[in-house]
Amino acid sequence: MKKRSFRSTFVSVILVITVAISIVNLAVYGINIKKIRQAEVLKMKTAGERIDDMITISLNNIKGLKQICCTDNYARNILLKNNEKNDIGTKFENQNYMDNALKHIASMDTLILRATILNKYGNIYCTDTSIPEEYVKTIRNMTKEWMLFEGKEDEYYYGGLQGDNANILTFLYPLYTYGNMPIALLAVDINYKTFQSILENGFYENSGECFILAEEQELFHIGEDLYQKEEKGYIFDKSQKMIKENLIVDTFQSKGKNFYISSRQNMLSGWKIIQVIPEERMFEEVDQKIKWNSIFLSGALILVVSFSIYYTKKIIEPLEEFCKKISHTKGDQLQIINLEHMKLTREIANVIENYNEMANKMNEYLVREIIYDKNQRKIQSKMLRYQIxxxxxxxxxxxxxxxxxxxxxxxxxxxxxxxxxxxxxxxxxxxxxxxxxxxxxxxxxxxxxxxxxxxxxxxxxxxxxxxxxxxxxxxxxxxxxxxxxxxxxxxxxxxxxxxxxxxxxxxxxxxxxxxxxxxxxxxxxxxxxxxxxxxxxxxxxxxxxxxxxxxxxxxxxxxxxxxxxxxxxxxxxxxxxxxxxxxxxxxxxxxxxxx
Structure with missing residues (x-):
């Protein structure tokens, strides 16, 4: 039976191995693709949790201002009374105590620009020594309105109470006694841009867009503004349903595209945190991996085939010529190779047969040389010893x-x-x-x-x-x-x-x-x-x-x-x-x- 050429055998084996590796690689990648997608969804959830934590940490000191009536009996008693009816000494002492209490709490948070309390008697206590007259007028009107309602919720004003300062976000909190009766109104101005920067730093790159809502009012927006007003309305409604159903991550379609949406509510402020990211963008990294993996496999296949052709041409052809030239000379090598149980191609078998014949002659020559060299060393050693x-x-x-x-x-x-x-x-x-x-x-x-x-x-x-x-x-x-x-x-x-x-x-x-x-x-x-x-x-x-x-x-x-x-x-x-x-x-x- 005629033996196959080494060239054809080598190329066939390389191709089979390459195809097998490619199939295994694709199979493993297909199994792991679901886990990779789940990891991207988890990354989105983690980004929302991080924003939630940043809001809680940033507003924690404002919570201390809200609880001043509950934690400080002296401050509560001051707010329950009309400070204007007190004598000058008591009036000054009460004013100084309340101002310092507000300054102490506000100084713990660099976000807070100003904190003001106005009770139902019109007494004003503030962290600033000088308050704009327009600001005082606005907060007095709001206090009169809020005193008419029990259990009124917090409100937020972007741009300040006058709405003319884009760098200010004002929080309005009613302060209650133990009987749930409103006794004062707390107004806290915070640095809006600084708050925005903190949230942006905590938001993972490539995590889509993030909206933070107070009631239905959009307080913050992080990321590119890619959605129209109607689309935002749908997103906000979808978020409300998810919060009611206790669903954190969901999907929806809009204009023929798939989107992932994450929704949660901050426990401290009640703000809604909404994340939206297109599916194609969310799995962009995964798609890139698939793309590059395919390019790599194709390139590897082309490289292996090219190498196989080059290798067989570069090595086998000279080997065949070499076998023809040495077959009649029986050249010289050292080691004898046993061919009985070896499966060899025709070219390699011919080379080894000629090699074995050459090795027999070389072995005889090397034995003579080794014995001669060893004897020479012994003679040289004896001569050196006698030269002392x-x-x-x-x-x-x-x-x-x-x-x-x-x-x-x-x-x-x-x-x-x-x-x-x-x-x-x-x-x-x-x-x-x-x-x-x-x-x-x-x-x-x-x-x-x-x-x-x-x-x-x-x-x-x-x-x-x-x-x-x-x-x-x-x-x-x-x-x-x-x-x-x-x-x-x-x-x-x-x-x-x-x-x-x-x-x-x-x-x-x-x-x-x-x-x-x-x-x-x-x-x-x-x-x-x-x-x-x-x-x-x-x-x-x-x-x-x-x-x-x-x-x-x-x-x-x-x-x-x-x-x-x-x-x-x-x-x-x-x-x-x-x-x-x-x-x-x-x-x-x-x-x-x-x-």
């Missing part, structure tokens, strides 16, 4: 000979013992030792130097216990310490000191060897670090730098065993020189097998 400067051994032997000739010093025994340990350590054993053993060898070396230089230096060790048994490359500390005596110390001083510190840092071991000698200038330190950081170095280059052969030797051996990120570094320090050795912990597993 022998001057130390010669000087020690000369010292032993000289001391033996002169007298019977006990130091000769100590020197001989330590020298023997060092020679055995260097010649015998594996290429790897524990950190503790390496430090013991350094101690033997330093003991010989102590005798040689008559205790002119001291040594301080700080080795973490947890890494004492970790195996490291052999003979890497002694060359570093030897450099201190050759280049760092002047033996005519007795305050020379060496610090040897080893600790674990994540998955590595850090060894620091520091002295307080003459140190190395920054330019030479940077040059030495640059040389030490080179990825590959020739042995002959190390020989050219006779003074740094120990450090270079150690650095090359560490890099060979642990990898390029490890090695030797000269750290910056205030005094003396500090050499840092960075070693791995887990990199020697394979090498340990070959020891």
């Amino acid at each position: 400067n022998p001057h130390f051994l010669y000087n020690t032997l000369n010292l032993i000979a000289s001391m033996g000739e002169l007298s019977d010093f006990p130091e000769i025994v100590e020197i001989t013992k330590n020298l023997s340990c060092i020679m055995q350590y260097n010649v015998k054993g594996s290429r790897f030792v524990s950190l503790k053993t390496e430090v013991e060898m350094v101690k033997a070396y330093l003991e010989i130097q102590r005798i040689r230089f008559h205790d002119c230096f001291s040594v301080e060790y700080e080795i973490e216990r947890q890494i004492e048994q970790v195996r490291i490359v052999k003979f890497i500390l002694q060359p570093i310490v030897e450099n201190i005596f050759e280049h760092g110390f002047t033996m005519d001083e007795n305050d020379n000191k060496i610090w040897i510190k080893a600790f674990k840092c994540e998955n590595d071991i850090v060894i620091l060897v520091k002295d307080n000698g003459c140190g190395i200038d920054s330019e030479k330190r940077e040059e030495l670090n640059r040389i030490l950081c080179e990825r590959t170095r020739r042995i002959s280059y190390i020989d050219e730098e006779e003074k740094s052969i120990g450090i270079n030797n150690v650095n090359t051996r560490i890099k060979n065993y642990y990898g390029e990120k490890y090695g030797v570094k000269v750290n910056k320090t205030d005094k003396g020189t500090e050499i840092q050795l960075l070693l791995g912990i887990e990199n020697l597993e394979e090498e340990n097998k070959d020891k």
